[in-house]
Amino acid sequence: MNVEQIKYQTCPYDQEEAILLVDPETESMPDTDEDGDLQYYCPAGHHTFSLDEDN
Ligand SMILES: [Zn+2]
Numbered sequence: 690m691n692v693e694q695i696k697y698q699t700c701p702y703d704q705e706e707a708i709l710l711v712d713p714e715t716e717s718m719p720d721t722d723e724d725g726d727l728q729y730y731c732p733a734g735h736h737t738f739s740l741d742e743d744n
Pocket residue numbers: 700701702703704705731733734735736
């Protein structure tokens with residue numbers, strides 16, 4: 690998995706740039722929710738969301 694290519698996503702709530710959340714214990718593997726979806730943090734809206742790759 691190439692982290693650099695998935696590091697940024699557009700926030701679905703406010704269309705701002707969101708940053709990939711990384712597991713603080715490994716710092717290299719992206720954090721995922723229980724479904725295995727990538728987690729992102731939106732600094733503009735101060736919220737997190739998961740990227741559902743099925744959509
Ligand atoms: Zn947002």
